[in-house]
Structure formats: C-alpha cells, structure tokens
Amino acid sequence: MKFAGLFVCIPNLNPNAALMNALIEMLSANYLLIFLLVFTVILGFEIISKVPTVLHTPLMSGSNAISGIVIIGAILLIRQSPSDAWFELTAGMFGLALAMVNVVGGFVVTQRMLEMFKKKKK
Amino acid sequence: MNTAIWFDLAYLIGSVGIVWGLKRMSSPDSAGAGNTLAAIGMGLAIVAAVFYPLGDADKGNLAWIFGGLALGSAVGYVLAKKVAMTSMPQMVSLLNGMGGATALILGLVEYLRIGPDNAAFGSNFAVVFALLVGSVSFSGSVLAYLKLEGKVDDKKITLSFHSVFNLMLLALVLGGTLALSYSTDWGLGLLILFTLLALFYGLSFVAPIGGADMPVVISLLNSFTGISAATAGFVYGNLMMIVGGILVGASGTILTLMMCKAMNRSLWNVIVGGFGTAAAGVASDSNQQVKSVGLTDAAIQLAYSKTVLVVPGYGLAVAQAQKVCKELDELLEANGVDVRYGIHPVAGRMPGHMNVLLAEADVPYLKLLDLDEANDFLKQCDAVVVIGANDVVNPAAERDPSSSIYGMPVLKVWQAKNTIVMKRSMGKGYAGIENPLFFEKNTYMLFGDAKQTLQALVAEVKGLG
Numbered sequence: 001m002k003f004a005g006l007f008v009c010i011p012n013l014n015p016n017a018a019l020m021n022a023l024i025e026m027l028s029a030n031y032l033l034i035f036l037l038v039f040t041v042i043l044g045f046e047i048i049s050k051v052p053t054v055l056h057t058p059l060m061s062g063s064n065a066i067s068g069i070v071i072i073g074a075i076l077l078i079r080q081s082p083s084d085a086w087f088e089l090t091a092g093m094f095g096l097a098l099a100m101v102n103v104v105g106g107f108v109v110t111q112r113m114l115e116m117f118k119k120k121k122k
Numbered sequence: 123m124n125t126a127i128w129f130d131l132a133y134l135i136g137s138v139g140i141v142w143g144l145k146r147m148s149s150p151d152s153a154g155a156g157n158t159l160a161a162i163g164m165g166l167a168i169v170a171a172v173f174y175p176l177g178d179a180d181k182g183n184l185a186w187i188f189g190g191l192a193l194g195s196a197v198g199y200v201l202a203k204k205v206a207m208t209s210m211p212q213m214v215s216l217l218n219g220m221g222g223a224t225a226l227i228l229g230l231v232e233y234l235r236i237g238p239d240n241a242a243f244g245s246n247f248a249v250v251f252a253l254l255v256g257s258v259s260f261s262g263s264v265l266a267y268l269k270l271e272g273k274v275d276d277k278k279i280t281l282s283f284h285s286v287f288n289l290m291l292l293a294l295v296l297g298g299t300l301a302l303s304y305s306t307d308w309g310l311g312l313l314i315l316f317t318l319l320a321l322f323y324g325l326s327f328v329a330p331i332g333g334a335d336m337p338v339v340i341s342l343l344n345s346f347t348g349i350s351a352a353t354a355g356f357v358y359g360n361l362m363m364i365v366g367g368i369l370v371g372a373s374g375t376i377l378t379l380m381m382c383k384a385m386n387r388s389l390w391n392v393i394v395g396g397f398g399t400a401a402a403g404v405a406s407d408s409n410q411q412v413k414s415v416g417l418t419d420a421a422i423q424l425a426y427s428k429t430v431l432v433v434p435g436y437g438l439a440v441a442q443a444q445k446v447c448k449e450l451d452e453l454l455e456a457n458g459v460d461v462r463y464g465i466h467p468v469a470g471r472m473p474g475h476m477n478v479l480l481a482e483a484d485v486p487y488l489k490l491l492d493l494d495e496a497n498d499f500l501k502q503c504d505a506v507v508v509i510g511a512n513d514v515v516n517p518a519a520e521r522d523p524s525s526s527i528y529g530m531p532v533l534k535v536w537q538a539k540n541t542i543v544m545k546r547s548m549g550k551g552y553a554g555i556e557n558p559l560f561f562e563k564n565t566y567m568l569f570g571d572a573k574q575t576l577q578a579l580v581a582e583v584k585g586l587g
Binding site: 092118 | 141147151153167168176180189197201205220221225231242243245348354356361362365367368473478487
C-alpha cells in the first residue's frame, strides 16, 4: 500500500484498511460495468487500429461527436432535479447544450469531410 | 408493466450503431454511411434518455431539456457548416472542449448533490474523476484551439522547469481526487479550488506542446473527453455512456500512439516538450549556399518529368493553397506526368489534416501515398515539390545522430532527381533545426507564399503548352 501516506491527513481513518475496503467495495459493486469496460477497450482498439491514414481526421471528428454521449448524463440530471432547483437546472441545461453542440457539430462536420472523399471515387 | 427494458434495448441498439458506424469508418467508401449510422445511434440514445422511465425520481423539466437540445443543435450545425477545411484542427479542438465541459458540469453538480458525510468511495470517485478529466480536457482543448488560431505564443507560456511543475500539479490534482472521494465534508470552497486547479492543470499540460506536436495533443485530448464521458457513465450507471466514452478513449489513444510513432518519439517526450531546447543539431556550414530557381525553369522541370511527388505540409494549409495545387496537378497530368502526393503522418496540425485538404480540392485519395509508399515512389521519381513542409523532409533525421529529430521516419525526397522547395523564407521548421535538404545539390528553392507561387507556376506551365 504505497499510497497510504496520502491519507494520513484524513481524520478517523485507518488508511490501509479503509483504502482496501473502498477498493473492494468499488470493484464488487461495479463488476459488470468493469467487465463491459474491459471488453469495450479491446473492441475499440480492434476497430480503430484498422482505420487508414486517409480517414484519420474524419475518424477523429466522428469519434469526437460520439464523446458527446455525455449528453445522456445531462439529460438525466435535468430530469431528476426538482423544478425549482435553478442552479442544477441551469447548469444542466448549459452542459446539455454544450454536449449537443459537440454531437451535432461533430457529425455534421464529419459528413462534410466524408462527402469530399466520396465524390473522388468517380 | 415495466417499460424500462424497451429503453434499455434502445440504448443497446444505439451502442451497436456507434460501434458499427466506427467500424465502417475504415474505408473511404463506407465511411459516410458509418458516420450516419453512428449519428442515428446517438439520436436513439438521446431519445431514450429523454423518455426513460425514472419513476418517482422523474421531475419532468422537459422544457429545459428541449431548450438545451435546440440551442446546442443550432449552434453546432452553424459552426460545422461554416468552418473552413483548413481550420479543421481548431474546430475539432473546440468541439472536444465542449464535451469535456459537460463532464465538468455534471461532476460539479453531482458532487454537490451527494451531500456531506458520505463515504461511498467508489461512487464518489467516479464523480470526482469525471470532474477532473472533464476539466483538464475542457481547458486543454480551449488552449489548443487558441494555439491553432495563432492567438497564443507557445514560448511565452512555457516555463523552463515546466515538466517538473506539471508533475507536481498532477500529483496535487490526483491527491485532491482521492481526498474528495474519501470524504464529502470538504465544503464548497475546496471543491471549487479543486476544479480551478484541474482547469489550470489542463492549461499547463498543453502549454509546452505546440507546432508539429499538435496532432499528438489533439488526439490525446480527444481520448480524455472520451474517458470523462465514460466515467460520467459510471456515475449514472449508464452502459451506453460507458461504451461510447471508452470507444472514443480508445480511438484517441491509438491515434496518439500512431502520431508519436510517426515522429519516433515517446509520448512522454512529446508531453514534456522535447523539441526546441535541443542543441542546434547539424553544425551548419555557413558558407553553404541555397540555390533559387526561376518559375520558368521550375515549370519546365515539372512539365518534362515522368513522375512528380508533391509533399504538402502545414504551409499549404496556412496559404490555403490546396485548390491551386490541384490545378497544377491537372495541368501536369495533361502533359502526361504521373503526379502523386506524399503524406507524412504528422504533416499539418492534426492526424490526416493534409488528406482532408486535398480531398477538398478533389484530389482522388488513390493518389495520396503514405510514408512507405511515397518512399518507394521516390526511388524512381523525377521531381519533388515540397509545399510548406520542413521537418518531415529533413535528411538529418537519417544522417545526423546529433540532431534532435534523428531517427524520425521522413520522406526521403533527396532521392528524387530534383527537388523544388516552396517556402516562405529560410526560417526553420517547428523543431528549430537546420534542414540540410535545402543545401543539397539537386534542391532548388522557390521563395514566397505557397499560393501565389503555385499560381505563378500554373501560369508558367500553361505558357509552355
């Protein structure tokens, strides 16, 4: 437990045992998610390592659009906030709008680029 | 009846859409359809998230949601339609920063919602980590955007001990992440301080990286945004966010490593900002002279070649010269010259930057050769035209072990019979080293703005016919 030193300053905590317990708790509570995570990492590497150089920029802007998936979080946040929680609603809507810019902007710009590649075929 | 399963299935189908869409990106013919498929998957996910049954937790607020969706769509659409192809690196950085900002906001709000005295380390950690990575990716992307727009001077924001400073900052924000996850009793002030530190780390992280290293940093920031989205997926227990985020994280990581490999440098070396401080490399012989060439001679040389390789670099993008370049290409082809393009993986400011510019100018992608193909082609090539590229055609990378770019795979243009270099001036490339190519006996310089020079060259070639 070489990180234990970091936690000595935190009150009411036995650093070693607490860290270990926390880790075990985290792993067992999220086992399926971690399982999914590992396989998605492998899948991602497999798919993307086959993309040719020509398409690197569209790949990047396309995957950039996909990172806007964080929008789901913003939607869930807004839906679960009380209707008078102005801070949460405003922050949530701001985040949602930004993520949507990411999604729409990313896909549209990728489409623009790919159309340029497509017409080259003829 | 429990209807949640239908929405979960929608998430599943959406995820498959994204995966399949990315897979179809591996060929220019199917890439357009792949992008559409991924977009449909994303749309399905958004609809599912808006209508997912949440039971008593559901407070509606649909007006806020649709307001945000409409606003974001409008802004995103206009941005994407208006941006010039030469500005694509800036655009990608900017969009990337927005995804990061959303993760930042979610992290902040969710952390405040947890309330004090909560020791659930695992779930707290996901929230704080999303906040951390989102912040770094947001501020880093904004700085990358400003750098690409030329609004920030790299040298003015880099400290001489920058890598040590960054390591200390990193230790601080990681320590803060663990502390905030352990206990939620730190108060609003410390949470804000942590967020500011994370934002500052993002700036400081990107500060020393610039110029030709931009493709690496843009790919890396892309992967950070993906990771922040996946972490937020853990916060909301949403599988699709995890899948989408991780795929982006993986694609960003792969591109990052590819770019590093193309420069024969480690990621660490790029992050620390290894270029620039290195010694002068080649002991430049001051009595070496470069040879200029007249436009007419250059035109004749090109028009009477059998094979010509064009090597574009960032200078082509700056001068917006891709269309004139294609014009020259067509003229030469009409004269029976076989014109190809040699694309170095790190030419330009983002992966594939040159390919997109040339595609915009209607150059068939089959004429674009990658590094190995181009080097094969160069063995029997009559003439090379280097347009605004420098370090990627530097023979010092092969010949001079003392050079800071020694070992970097380059386009061996000096193997061609003649090389014409179009350059603004005798200035050095990003690596700040001399380029012995300019002094080779079969190298001829054409000084001036790439676009104007190309236009003049086109006129000369026309005059020949």
